Amino acid sequence: MADNFSQPTVQPPGAVFFIFGATGDLARRKLFPAIYSLYREGKLAEDFAVIGVARRPRTDEEFKEDLYRSIEEFCRYKIDDQEHWGRFAQHFSYKSLDINNVDGYHELRELTESVEARFGIPGNRLFYLALAPELFGSVSFNLQKGGMLDTSGWHRLVIEKPFGYDLQSAQKLNEELSQVFKEEEIYRIDHYLGKEMVQNIEVIRFANAFFEPLWNNKHIANVQITLSETVGVEERGGYYDHAGALRDMGQNHMLQMLTMIAMEPPSRLYAEDIRDEKVKVLRSLRPYESVQEVKENVVRGQYIAGEARGKKLPGYREEDKVDPNSNTETYFAAKVFVDNFRWAGVPFYIRTGKRLPVKTTEVVVEFKAMPTNVYLGQKHTLEPNLLVIRVNPMEGIYIKINAKKPGSESQIQPLAMDFCQSCLVGINSPEAYERLIYDAAQGDSTYFTRWDEVAAAWAFVDRIAAAWQQNPSDISTYPAGSWGPKEADELLAKDGFHWWPVNGQEEDNVIWINPN
Ligand SMILES: NC(=O)C1=CN([C@@H]2O[C@H](COP(=O)(O)OP(=O)(O)OC[C@H]3O[C@@H](n4cnc5c(N)ncnc54)[C@H](OP(=O)(O)O)[C@@H]3O)[C@@H](O)[C@H]2O)C=CC1
Numbered sequence: 001m002a003d004n005f006s007q008p009t010v011q012p013p014g015a016v017f018f019i020f021g022a023t024g025d026l027a028r029r030k031l032f033p034a035i036y037s038l039y040r041e042g043k044l045a046e047d048f049a050v051i052g053v054a055r056r057p058r059t060d061e062e063f064k065e066d067l068y069r070s071i072e073e074f075c076r077y078k079i080d081d082q083e084h085w086g087r088f089a090q091h092f093s094y095k096s097l098d099i100n101n102v103d104g105y106h107e108l109r110e111l112t113e114s115v116e117a118r119f120g121i122p123g124n125r126l127f128y129l130a131l132a133p134e135l136f137g138s139v140s141f142n143l144q145k146g147g148m149l150d151t152s153g154w155h156r157l158v159i160e161k162p163f164g165y166d167l168q169s170a171q172k173l174n175e176e177l178s179q180v181f182k183e184e185e186i187y188r189i190d191h192y193l194g195k196e197m198v199q200n201i202e203v204i205r206f207a208n209a210f211f212e213p214l215w216n217n218k219h220i221a222n223v224q225i226t227l228s229e230t231v232g233v234e235e236r237g238g239y240y241d242h243a244g245a246l247r248d249m250g251q252n253h254m255l256q257m258l259t260m261i262a263m264e265p266p267s268r269l270y271a272e273d274i275r276d277e278k279v280k281v282l283r284s285l286r287p288y289e290s291v292q293e294v295k296e297n298v299v300r301g302q303y304i305a306g307e308a309r310g311k312k313l314p315g316y317r318e319e320d321k322v323d324p325n326s327n328t329e330t331y332f333a334a335k336v337f338v339d340n341f342r343w344a345g346v347p348f349y350i351r352t353g354k355r356l357p358v359k360t361t362e363v364v365v366e367f368k369a370m371p372t373n374v375y376l377g378q379k380h381t382l383e384p385n386l387l388v389i390r391v392n393p394m395e396g397i398y399i400k401i402n403a404k405k406p407g408s409e410s411q412i413q414p415l416a417m418d419f420c421q422s423c424l425v426g427i428n429s430p431e432a433y434e435r436l437i438y439d440a441a442q443g444d445s446t447y448f449t450r451w452d453e454v455a456a457a458w459a460f461v462d463r464i465a466a467a468w469q470q471n472p473s474d475i476s477t478y479p480a481g482s483w484g485p486k487e488a489d490e491l492l493a494k495d496g497f498h499w500w501p502v503n504g505q506e507e508d509n510v511i512w513i514n515p516n
């Protein structure tokens with residue numbers, strides 16, 4: 001079955017990939033495995049090289065040992081052919097460098113020129129900054145001063161989130177970067193945009209006559225976007241305690257998913273056309289005008305000690321590198337409106353949190369009730385139709401409809417017609433970072449965020465953060481392993497709705513039709 005999904009491979013032009021932060025967590029868990037998967041699938045030819053950069057001393061051999069371990073542990077492909085591994089690993093070298101030290105870049109340049117000559121690479125350079133954001137400005141200036149951009153090939157800068165802490169700091173960062181790189185050379189990562197099913201939202205919407213005519217306020221009652229995680233803050237307490245759920249997930253992944261659901265069809269499938277439509281959605285978000293409006297529409301919470309799957313879990317304030325008096329939110333839910341013709345009056349409910357019962361990312365589109373329920377006389381309340389897009393870790397879509405219960409006179413039964421993509425593709429579904437690294441090497445910026453999108457998202461989020469700042473300790477709590485503060489349920493109940501159980505759980509009355 002998996003063959004149905006295979007497609008011809010186009011290899012990007014030869015380039016050197018610089019991983020700044022090559023000894024860090026992101027490189028180890030995501031970037032090296034993604035590069036290996038691309039190579040395994042023939043999506044990288046032999047004319048590429050990777051230069052890892054960080055301060056720690058490493059010989060090339062030690063670096064390759066780190067690489068090997070990272071792939072063994074985190075890659076969806078296992079290393080099963082040592083000769084093939086040798087061919088892959090020869091493309092990697094390491095340079096120990098403090099990125100604030102401009103003199104070191106001359107040595108980096110010499111190393112780069114030698115690998116370019118060795119692999120026949122025509123001066124194309126992709127700089128991936130897997131670094132703390134405070135270093136982004138400095139590394140770009142030093143790349144320029146150190147002569148790393150003096151080549152006839154292209155230069156691209158790939159930067160990780162968070163892009164700033166608020167609109168003001170994001171603007172400052174953007175000004176620094178734009179002194180060295182043009183907007184079209186900057187690839188701002190939001191790894192959710194690299195996820196198969198997030199990209200599929202576009203196709204489901206614009207390639208199906210079933211959905212697009214109904215995709216508006218006449219037919220849709222509400223949209224729910226859930227990004228729930230079972231993990232706590234793990235080793236990232238220092239970063240997270242400063243950021244919180246709103247900045248860590250809300251400003252980027254959640255609003256980006258919302259734009260994919262709400263945007264108008266682009267005139268062509270070009271990066272700028274799609275990004276133009278997305279930014280219009282962000283500009284149409286209704287801003288909260290007062291602290292009171294934020295309180296009425298946005299819920300924040302922090303997990304306290306609890307239990308999941310028989311395991312006791314600590315509260316957020318007991319986590320490593322977290323302030324024991326912290327008021328940082330580990331959960332938020334919001335009611336958001338997109339004030340345009342298509343969506344006027346339709347609430348978008350978004351929620352995310354750490355230490356929730358299930359790891360899932362899911363979009364539920366709830367359709368309005370039929371104009372008249374002709375079955376009412378027979379005491380039937382009709383369930384609303386749902387379109388559910390499962391993003392992560394299960395991938396697929398299902399639609400929930402009402403049908404006659406077989407054999408009964410007129411009893412009505414909800415049916416969920418389920419297309420489980422991950423059941424078909426299994427482990428062959430590419431990781432988001434594979435797609436994004438490949439796209440950046442191809443020069444395709446469709447699934448990267450443009451500066452005006454980032455700025456509009458910060459402008460929206462900053463108002464919430466500012467209102468919270470007025471009353472930092474006004475935060476609800478929820479036991480680790482639960483579905484978050486009860487206020488998040490009340491947010492929907494006030495409008496006559498409820499959160500749909502993720503993965504269709506707890507819905508005993510539904511018959512599932514799953515052809516897999
Ligand atoms: N880890 C993750 O899952 C995710 C991370 N991110 C973002 O990715 C970026 C990197 O995160 P992560 O890998 O977790 O961070 P780590 O702290 O694990 O790694 C940071 C890296 O930066 C290097 N470094 C720090 N200072 C310097 C310096 N002055 N000169 C050269 N290298 C330096 C470190 O190496 P050394 O100490 O050897 O110098 C290390 O390789 C951050 O922006 C983070 O927010 C985003 C999403 C998810």
Ligand SMILES: O=C1O[C@H](COP(=O)(O)O)[C@@H](O)[C@H](O)[C@H]1O
Binds near residue numbers: 229
């Ligand atoms: O960007 C981030 O995303 C992860 C969740 O990503 P997923 O692909 O596993 O759903 C989150 O854990 C992390 O806090 C955040 O920085």
